[in-house]
Amino acid sequence: MTIPVLVVDDSPMARKMLIKALPEGWDISISQAGNGLEALAAYREGKAEIMFLDLTMPELDGFGVLEELRKEGMNSFVIVVSADIQPIAQERVKQLGAIAFLKKPVNPNEVLSVLKQYGVTL
16 A cells, blocks of 8 residues: 655755655655645645654744644654754654654664554555
8 A cells, every 4th residue: 555655844955865765665655845834735635644854944844833733633653854853852843743753864774663663564
């Protein structure tokens, strides 16, 4: 079954690097968003069973996206991918419902480990 995956980052290069770090052969359809408002629109269209979410973006940041998803009854695995590795940021995203926090640049083995930990079919 094809899994809809959404990669959210305001940097096209960061999105490209993250997509390259996803497991090979994984049955997914990838959508991309350049800010939080685009991410919410894609989520509402069913394009984000799994979401890789940056924190620092224009329009609406990752914290705002998580807050809105929580209000809407989040039915998505959200993995935050950010250069902001402060413990307070990591704690806040987990309180808002993110399942994991990965630092940039993302390591493919860490992505795989998180997906397996949450039982995502690869």
